[in-house]
Amino acid sequence: MTQIPPVTPDPSATPGGPGASSAPVAPGTSGERSREQLIDIATYQRWMMICILAEIIGYVAMVVVPSLRLFIGLPLLAAYIVGTIFVFLLATKVYSVGVGILMGIFSLIPLLGLIILLIINSRATRILRQYGATVGLLGANPEYFQ
Numbered sequence: 049m050t051q052i053p054p055v056t057p058d059p060s061a062t063p064g065g066p067g068a069s070s071a072p073v074a075p076g077t078s079g080e081r082s083r084e085q086l087i088d089i090a091t092y093q094r095w096m097m098i099c100i101l102a103e104i105i106g107y108v109a110m111v112v113v114p115s116l117r118l119f120i121g122l123p124l125l126a127a128y129i130v131g132t133i134f135v136f137l138l139a140t141k142v143y144s145v146g147v148g149i150l151m152g153i154f155s156l157i158p159l160l161g162l163i164i165l166l167i168i169n170s171r172a173t174r175i176l177r178q179y180g181a182t183v184g185l186l187g188a189n190p191e192y193f194q
Contacts, residue, residue, distance in 0.1 A: 085141060086179055086193040092138035093172045093187035099131030100165065101186070132156060135168060142171045 081089075106124035110117050136152030143151070151168060155161040173183045181188035 081175070081179070083193050086176065086181075087190045089138065089141050089172050090176055090181065090188040090190040090193065092134050092141060093169065093176070093183075094190065096131055096134040096138055096165070096169070097186045099127045099134060102127040103131065135165065138172055139168050142168065142175060 103124060106120055106127060109120050110124070113120070132152055132155050135155040136148050138148075139151040140148030151164050155164045172187070176183050176188040179193070181192045
């Protein structure tokens with residue numbers, strides 16, 4: 049596996065310039081992130097957002113067509129579990145492994161899970177924008193960093 053050089057943050061992308069955020073940085077990153085890390089963050093954020101969108105569609109479908117609850121419920125459960133996995137993976141990239149484990153567990157609790165999703169998504173969006181990526185509804189395009 050070849051080493052990819054770190055990407056330099058775009059000073060114009062954040063109001064206070066690079067390093068202005070006081071949020072914790074994953075161990076071993078010293079404030080700068082490699083292309084691999086940024087691609088991972090963008091990919092995990094996108095898949096987490098896709099799972100959330102699938103959950104929303106599933107809940108709406110269960111209300112609209114109650115006779116299909118069992119058939120809708122199983123894919124909905126799968127989207128929920130996969131979403132929790134991507135919450136854990138994303139949290140380990142933007143924070144640390146310990147925080148990732150805690151956030152992954154807490155994301156299983158209904159209301160607290162929503163707050164955890166907002167915290168992780170906000171941090172990932174801030175990191176990606178710091179490096180110049182445009183972040184939309186489903187996150188940033190991972191190909192931006194390649």
